[in-house]
Amino acid sequence: MLSIKDLHARVEETTILKGLDLDIKPGEVHAIMGPNGAGKSTLGYVLSGREGYEVESGSVSLEGKDLLDMEVEERAQAGLFLAFQYPVEIPGVSNMEFMKESVNAMREARGEDALSSAEFLKKAKEACKQVELPLDFLKRGVNEGFSGGEKKRNEIMQMIMLEPKLAILDESDSGLDVDALQVVAKGVNSQRDGKRSFIVVTHYQRLLDYIEPDYVHILSNGKIVKSGGPELAKEVEKSGYAWLKEGEVA
Amino acid sequence: MSQWLAQVIERAGNVDDWLASARSKALAELKEKEWPGRRTEAWRYTSLHKVADLNLATTSEATTAEAPQVEGLNSIDLVFVDGRLTSDMTNLVLPDGVTIASLDTKNDAAENLFGQVKPQHHLFGLVNDVLAQHGVVIDIAPNANVEQPIRIVNFASDGVESHQRSLVRVGEGAKAVIIEHGAGNGHSLNTAFAEYDIADKAALEHYRLALHEGEAIHVGGSHFRLHNESKLNSTLVGYGSQLTRLDVDIEHAGEHAFAKFNNIYLLAPKEHFDLHSTIEHAQPNGTTEENARGIIGDKAKAVFNGRIHIHRHAQKTLAELNNRNLLLTRGAQINTKPELEIYADDVQCAHGATVAEIDEEALYYMLTRGIDKQQALVMLNFGFVQELLFQMPNRALANWLQPILKQRFERMMEQQ
Ligand SMILES: Nc1ncnc2c1ncn2[C@@H]1O[C@H](COP(=O)(O)OP(=O)(O)OP(=O)(O)O)[C@@H](O)[C@H]1O
Ligand SMILES: [Mg+2]
Numbered sequence: 001m002l003s004i005k006d007l008h009a010r011v012e013e014t015t016i017l018k019g020l021d022l023d024i025k026p027g028e029v030h031a032i033m034g035p036n037g038a039g040k041s042t043l044g045y046v047l048s049g050r051e052g053y054e055v056e057s058g059s060v061s062l063e064g065k066d067l068l069d070m071e072v073e074e075r076a077q078a079g080l081f082l083a084f085q086y087p088v089e090i091p092g093v094s095n096m097e098f099m100k101e102s103v104n105a106m107r108e109a110r111g112e113d114a115l116s117s118a119e120f121l122k123k124a125k126e127a128c129k130q131v132e133l134p135l136d137f138l139k140r141g142v143n144e145g146f147s148g149g150e151k152k153r154n155e156i157m158q159m160i161m162l163e164p165k166l167a168i169l170d171e172s173d174s175g176l177d178v179d180a181l182q183v184v185a186k187g188v189n190s191q192r193d194g195k196r197s198f199i200v201v202t203h204y205q206r207l208l209d210y211i212e213p214d215y216v217h218i219l220s221n222g223k224i225v226k227s228g229g230p231e232l233a234k235e236v237e238k239s240g241y242a243w244l245k246e247g248e249v250a
Numbered sequence: 251m252s253q254w255l256a257q258v259i260e261r262a263g264n265v266d267d268w269l270a271s272a273r274s275k276a277l278a279e280l281k282e283k284e285w286p287g288r289r290t291e292a293w294r295y296t297s298l299h300k301v302a303d304l305n306l307a308t309t310s311e312a313t314t315a316e317a318p319q320v321e322g323l324n325s326i327d328l329v330f331v332d333g334r335l336t337s338d339m340t341n342l343v344l345p346d347g348v349t350i351a352s353l354d355t356k357n358d359a360a361e362n363l364f365g366q367v368k369p370q371h372h373l374f375g376l377v378n379d380v381l382a383q384h385g386v387v388i389d390i391a392p393n394a395n396v397e398q399p400i401r402i403v404n405f406a407s408d409g410v411e412s413h414q415r416s417l418v419r420v421g422e423g424a425k426a427v428i429i430e431h432g433a434g435n436g437h438s439l440n441t442a443f444a445e446y447d448i449a450d451k452a453a454l455e456h457y458r459l460a461l462h463e464g465e466a467i468h469v470g471g472s473h474f475r476l477h478n479e480s481k482l483n484s485t486l487v488g489y490g491s492q493l494t495r496l497d498v499d500i501e502h503a504g505e506h507a508f509a510k511f512n513n514i515y516l517l518a519p520k521e522h523f524d525l526h527s528t529i530e531h532a533q534p535n536g537t538t539e540e541n542a543r544g545i546i547g548d549k550a551k552a553v554f555n556g557r558i559h560i561h562r563h564a565q566k567t568l569a570e571l572n573n574r575n576l577l578l579t580r581g582a583q584i585n586t587k588p589e590l591e592i593y594a595d596d597v598q599c600a601h602g603a604t605v606a607e608i609d610e611e612a613l614y615y616m617l618t619r620g621i622d623k624q625q626a627l628v629m630l631n632f633g634f635v636q637e638l639l640f641q642m643p644n645r646a647l648a649n650w651l652q653p654i655l656k657q658r659f660e661r662m663m664e665q666q
Contacts, residue, residue: 072614072617073617073618073626082618088612090612090616090633091640092633092636092640093636101619102619162619
């Protein structure tokens with residue numbers, strides 16, 4: 001599904017990713033943990049093609065296609081989804097028109113017909129229900145005045161509606177109360193169909209109790225320094241990152 | 251002196267009705283007025299040369315017109331065509347506490363309002379004073395809670411000069427919703443002035459739609475006097491047309507009054523729009539929140555003059571005025587001028603005018619959702635004014651305006 005080889009990337013003058021390798025097969029869930037400032041969000045931004053994040057070397061392919069060669073919107077249309085650590089507020093654009101435009105852009109890219117307003121509304125209602133957001137959120141400005149937890153749930157709602165091939169969830173669990181955490185986890189699990197792949201960035205083992213990963217990676221100082229199974233997350237929870245060697249610390 | 255104004259003064263001599271004394275006072279003022287030129291502050295960026303020698307018909311052939319249907323609005327419609335009331339007033343079913351009369355007949359409320367709220371310095375206001383023979387007088391009884399909107403529709407036909415007047419009194423503790431809805435795209439000169447007196451603890455929700463296009467010349471004003479603890483929530487939506495000029499005056503004549511005033515202007519290529527707003531804080535403890543946002547197309551010109559005057563006595567005033575403009579091309583023009591006059595020392599006052607720029611983070615976020623760049627820019631740019639549409643309390647009106655404004659905006663983007 002996704003293959004990252006020796007990825008080096010910088011923001012402005014600072015190199016943040018320093019030789020990152022990651023291989024994800026269809027249907028797999030990979031958790032990425034690591035200290036603050038390690039480069040986890042940077043990875044998401046680089047993969048999504050954010051302006052200002054420059055790839056110095058290495059390659060990334062999504063389903064065999066060169067991801068780095070595509071525009072931001074083409075990457076999304078190719079099936080890449082990024083749930084933001086800090087979702088953006090767009091006060092003058094309603095969630096409804098935003099999602100409708102987005103869903104139909106994806107459909108068009110897949111060669112499908114645009115949804116009618118009624119069809120869209122039905123789908124949106126279902127997605128809202130799944131993440132337990134009240135319907136009137138659709139009428140509000142995108143993320144405008146949403147609480148931290150509501151923003152995170154809104155990201156998951158978008159993921160459900162856009163049906164990506166690979167979803168990167170950047171700390172979708174931070175700032176959530178216990179119930180919201182379950183809602184988010186359920187939302188994610190409902191999208192696990194054996195084909196769709198996930199990168200779950202988190203600081204806490206707790207989320208991984210609900211979303212069971214196939215692999216856990218530790219990202220530190222721009223590289224993956226250790227990989228393992230779910231037990232690796234438990235180790236981090238217990239002893240933190242003190243065991244990281246000099247030079248691997250962010 | 252302009253030929254047109256000389257003719258106005260001559261025609262005013264023939265107007266003889268129950269408002270004669272108020273009219274003759276206005277006429278005397280008008281005769282003293284100089285024709286505005288570049289050095290007249292109020293008309294500095296808006297040239298009146300197209301009005302100076304104007305010679306349009308002063309009577310109209312048009313008889314009736316249908317008010318634009320706004321789904322779900324369910325308003326009481328008073329339709330004027332070229333300044334003449336064409337709705338059948340005898341058939342109106344009015345909610346409790348509402349009295350609506352024509353300006354043609356003598357009326358107490360009208361006597362107390364005509365020319366009393368509107369400041370005398372507005373040249374076209376004086377023209378309206380002396381020539382507007384038709385209009386409505388809306389009287390909301392104390393404590394009446396009138397939810398059904400009352401809509402005053404003004405159509406301007408091609409080739410006609412017309413003048414219309416609205417007078418509104420919202421009684422103590424009463425609530426009302428009034429919509430001034432103007433339209434017309436032929437070559438006209440039409441003035442529409444409205445005066446509102448909002449009594450103690452009363453609340454007015456107000457809209458002014460100045461949707462004139464093409465060759466229309468529209469000059470108008472909405473003028474409000476707020477008494478103790480009263481509330482005004484007003485939204486103005488304007489196009490430019492050949493020339494659209496609006497004056498809005500909000501006077502805090504009582505304490506603890508609250509005024510929210512949003513304005514949106516959307517100028518197609520070559521249009522001209524000029525909005526002068528004046529907020530007078532004459533009493534303490536008043537609040538004003540004004541937000542003006544405009545999108546200006548190629549070779550179009552917008553003028554925004556926002557004046558806030560806080561009198562010496564008006565302590566604890568809270569006044570905020572923000573004007574943001576989005577220029578679609580290098581040929582688009584904005585003249586925005588803040589005018590703060592603060593004579594009280596214990597006030598909070600903020601005033602900002604900026605040229606808006608695209609929010610890069612929002613754009614990136616939209617792109618990551620697969621929306622292509624061109625479309626994302628349309629949505630973001632339109633979102634800039636749509637944000638104020640979202641704040642309109644009347645959802646039916648907002649929902650009706652949204653696609654109309656969006657289509658206008660999309661055409662503006664195509665014409666770049
Ligand atoms: N515009 C920038 N210019 C310079 N450095 C930047 C810029 N943006 C991010 N960085 C740096 O890149 C590093 C990686 O940041 P990133 O946000 O990817 O960390 P993270 O692993 O997601 O951390 P957290 O767990 O706190 O979310 C940090 O040291 C950060 O300060
Ligand atoms: Mg991060």
